[in-house]
Amino acid sequence: MIGPVSLPGREGAYELDVAGGLVAAIRRVDAPAEQLALPAFADLHVHADRAFARASRPARSLADAIELVVEIKRTSTEEVFHERAVRLFRRGLGHGSLRIRTHVDVDELSGERALRGVAAARDDVAGRVDVELVAFATKYTDPATTAGERRVERALAAGADLLGAVPRLHSDPAASLERVLDLARAADVGVDFHLDETVEASGFQLEHLADAVLARGMEGRVTASHCCALASVDPATAARTVAKVAAAGITVIALPALNLFLEDRGEATPRLRGLTLVSELVAAGVPVRFGSDNVGDVFYPYGDADPLEAAWLAALGAHVDDEDVLLAGICGGRTRVEPGDPADLVLVAAESLRDALARRPAGRTVLRAGEVVRG
Numbered sequence: 001m002i003g004p005v006s007l008p009g010r011e012g013a014y015e016l017d018v019a020g021g022l023v024a025a026i027r028r029v030d031a032p033a034e035q036l037a038l039p040a041f042a043d044l045h046v047h048a049d050r051a052f053a054r055a056s057r058p059a060r061s062l063a064d065a066i067e068l069v070v071e072i073k074r075t076s077t078e079e080v081f082h083e084r085a086v087r088l089f090r091r092g093l094g095h096g097s098l099r100i101r102t103h104v105d106v107d108e109l110s111g112e113r114a115l116r117g118v119a120a121a122r123d124d125v126a127g128r129v130d131v132e133l134v135a136f137a138t139k140y141t142d143p144a145t146t147a148g149e150r151r152v153e154r155a156l157a158a159g160a161d162l163l164g165a166v167p168r169l170h171s172d173p174a175a176s177l178e179r180v181l182d183l184a185r186a187a188d189v190g191v192d193f194h195l196d197e198t199v200e201a202s203g204f205q206l207e208h209l210a211d212a213v214l215a216r217g218m219e220g221r222v223t224a225s226h227c228c229a230l231a232s233v234d235p236a237t238a239a240r241t242v243a244k245v246a247a248a249g250i251t252v253i254a255l256p257a258l259n260l261f262l263e264d265r266g267e268a269t270p271r272l273r274g275l276t277l278v279s280e281l282v283a284a285g286v287p288v289r290f291g292s293d294n295v296g297d298v299f300y301p302y303g304d305a306d307p308l309e310a311a312w313l314a315a316l317g318a319h320v321d322d323e324d325v326l327l328a329g330i331c332g333g334r335t336r337v338e339p340g341d342p343a344d345l346v347l348v349a350a351e352s353l354r355d356a357l358a359r360r361p362a363g364r365t366v367l368r369a370g371e372v373v374r375g
């Protein structure tokens with residue numbers, strides 16, 4: 001029995017019965033709620049292979065961070081990649097994440113060491129955290145080239161679950177984007193792009209992605225992470241693109257911490273926030289999620305792999321007031337705890353979601369199929 005707890009979308013306090021790993025019953029009780037019970041978190045965008053890897057100075061921009069991380073990647077052993085990933089997965093689990101999707105760099109700098117190390121970490125936390133690996137073709141791996149294609153195919157064969165890429169950084173971004181879709185379709189895997197991670201409207205790719213997904217019948221198989229430039233293109237283009245993204249069944253992942261930190265960064269105070277059009281996408285029926293992205297590394301010196309922090313920053317940075325949107329964003333689409341649901345829960349010492357976001361209390365209890373799990 002769990003409780004008394006408060007639950008999202010309900011007034012009062014409740015006790016929960018668990019049977020067979022599911023929430024079997026929910027009873028209203030006349031007692032003060034001790035904690036808030038939320039659906040377990042799903043952090044769908046992190047970089048476990050580089051987590052906690054700091055450089056000698058902070059990055060001045062996304063492009064600067066990509067340069068700063070070169071030496072770190074080149075000199076990291078498989079064991080180091082493994083240690084970083086385990087540390088990140090345990091950190092996320094402690095906060096309540098039972099599902100974590102991590103991109104793993106696929107290029108000549110990390111070799112195959114990164115994927116092997118992070119896959120070993122996935123094995124270490126199996127049964128506690130469900131880890132999805134994205135084979136992330138970086139700036140140095142263009143899937144539109146023969147060499148890039150071979151490298152990506154090797155990564156998929158080595159155990160990656162999805163294919164990822166950053167088409168904007170290649171010589172022909174459109175060709176790169178389309179090649180990734182074709183490779184993913186041939187391998188029967190999903191795709192998660194780093195797309196339009198810029199406040200520049202030029203080179204905008206999200207509309208092309210939606211068109212290409214629809215043309216291939218890949219609806220529901222594709223995720224677009226970042227999509228910052230959607231907030232920079234003209235309103236007509238934005239509205240047309242949002243409708244196409246909805247039709248293509250594309251999930252959009254906003255990364256508020258990274259976008260607020262790196263976008264429009266320079267000597268002057270930023271004028272642009274770098275966050276995608278969260279409210280407009282949600283209104284069109286697009287699944288929008290909030291991820292942690294980089295944690296304590298070259299790209300972002302802060303962060304703690306805490307989904308409550310990602311939701312709090314989305315509330316601040318993108319003015320997301322709707323608590324169901326915030327919850328769906330960090331709970332893999334779940335917003336309620338109902339009888340028949342998996343008893344995958346995180347108990348937070350907070351009075352309400354607002355209170356939980358404001359304070360992000362430590363000492364959470366994480367339940368998987370009704371059993372307490374620890375890092």
Ligand SMILES: [Zn+2]
Nearest residue numbers: 047103194293
């Ligand atoms: Zn990322």
